[in-house]
Amino acid sequence: MxxxxxxxxxxxxxxxxxxxxxxxxxxxxxxxxxxxxxxxxxxxxxxxxxxxxxxxxxxxxxxxxxxxxxxxxxxxxxxxxxxxxxxxHELLTYCDVHQAWLGELVDAEHPGYRLTHWTGDLADAPGVDELLRGPGRPGNAVLTAAETDGDLAAYAVAVVDAPAAPRAHQYGPAVLAGHRGRPLGRWVTAALIQRIREVHPHVAEIEAAGADDDPHLLATRRHLGFRLLRRxxxxxxxxx
Ligand SMILES: CC(C)(COP(=O)(O)OP(=O)(O)OC[C@H]1O[C@@H](n2cnc3c(N)ncnc32)[C@H](O)[C@@H]1OP(=O)(O)O)[C@@H](O)C(=O)NCCC(=O)NCCS
CATH class of the missing domain: 3.40.630.30 (Gcn5-related N-acetyltransferase (GNAT))
Incomplete structure (x- = not known):
């Protein structure tokens, strides 16, 4: 071959x-x-x-x-x-994350919004709203969302490479129209970083990719400790 x-x-x-x-x-x-x-x-x-x-x-x-x-x-x-x-493509290594600092970011008040999480498998996934309303189950994906009055406002997802693999791939955050201008993207990403470790303790690093010309995404990831891996x-x- x-x-x-x-x-x-x-x-x-x-x-x-x-x-x-x-x-x-x-x-x-x-x-x-x-x-x-x-x-x-x-x-x-x-x-x-x-x-x-x-x-x-x-x-x-x-x-x-x-x-x-x-x-x-x-x-x-x-x-x-x-x-x-x-x-x-950027990488966050858990060794570089100060857990107390991350905890403060996650626990910070965002009036009117609350965090929700879902775990499972994204294969044939219907949509973010349906996943959050449905039951969680064991799986390689972790979804974290911010909701307001039951409406989805922002979310980010991570998928673990394989059952015991040390790397997860993160997608997002996406902040829906009408909810921008608040740091919801940073909030759901911080909560996702924390949640991945709870669900998959063997994960040591998170890789995230995104458009090179998105200053908001770049700023969010920089703030949380992601470093450039490759373009x-x-x-x-x-x-x-
Ligand atoms: C990209 C890759 C699949 C090309 O395979 P390959 O068998 O060498 O490709 P070909 O021989 O059919 O090359 C076709 C043409 O592509 C161009 N090309 C391929 N490799 C090149 C190189 N290293 N430098 C310059 N031109 C190159 C040339 O025009 C070449 O035609 P030529 O040899 O007559 O000049 C191979 O280099 C590879 O596996 N790379 C790592 C994986 C990767 O990057 N995959 C993504 C590509 S979709």
Whole structure:
């Protein structure tokens, strides 16, 4: 075996924060994961794998995230992928989090709002509101939300890589229109960081990705102790 290709729901698990409340896979797009062993590169293997994917998929759009200046980026450019944005990947290590400080952030009053949590599995998840109203169960996902009078105002989600894996991936926070201008994003993220450790004590670090040009998201994560891990560039290929 010299190379592999696969299509996945657009990460994170199809969670699309441009459409708040939505947890189902983004329609009309799939994430392409293509890999050729180093000793076999530049021999057309990647191109043939891409051709095979194109022949077998009905997805109208393929998405990849690649490092700037990498072979992956050169490959995308060669095959007509279009650059559609840049993403920051950041890491929070629990060793660097002062638990008492985090606790104060979580316990701070946000008049009119209250925190709720849900744990379970996001596969085939209906939507954030439905999850919060439904029963929690053991699973790899933790959802933390701020509600006001039963209405969803903000939320963030984390998914643990595997049952005993040390890393969780965080998505969000998303703050819904009408609730912005209050630090709800920071609040739900702080509560999520605390909650993950309660539900999955083996988790040692949290990775979060987001658009590189979102100053609010960046400020929220910086405040909580996330540090830049890497930058990637997003490319998309529209299929006929
Ligand atoms: C990206 C990757 C799959 C390419 O596989 P590959 O078998 O080397 O690709 P091909 O031989 O079909 O390359 C096709 C064209 O892409 C471009 N390309 C690929 N690798 C390149 C490199 N290192 N530098 C410059 N151009 C490159 C070239 O135009 C190449 O054509 P050429 O060799 O005739 O010049 C491989 O480098 C890889 O597995 N990288 C790590 C995983 C990754 O980044 N995956 C995301 C890509 S979707």
């Amino acid at each position: 010299v190379g592999t290709a696969g299509l996945w729901p657009v990460s994170p698990l199809g969670l699309d924060f441009r459409q708040p409340r939505r947890l189902a896979a983004e329609p009309g797009a799939a994430e392409l994961r293509l890999y050729v062993k180093p000793g076999w590169r530049r021999r057309g293997v990647g191109s043939r794998l891409l051709t095979a994917v194109r022949e077998h998929t009905t997805e109208p759009r393929l998405i990849v995230d690649v490092a700037s200046g990498s072979p992956g980026e050169a490959f995308c450019l060669r095959h007509g992928f279009r650059h559609t944005g840049s993403r920051r 990637t560039r997003r490319y998309e290929l529209a299929l006929p």
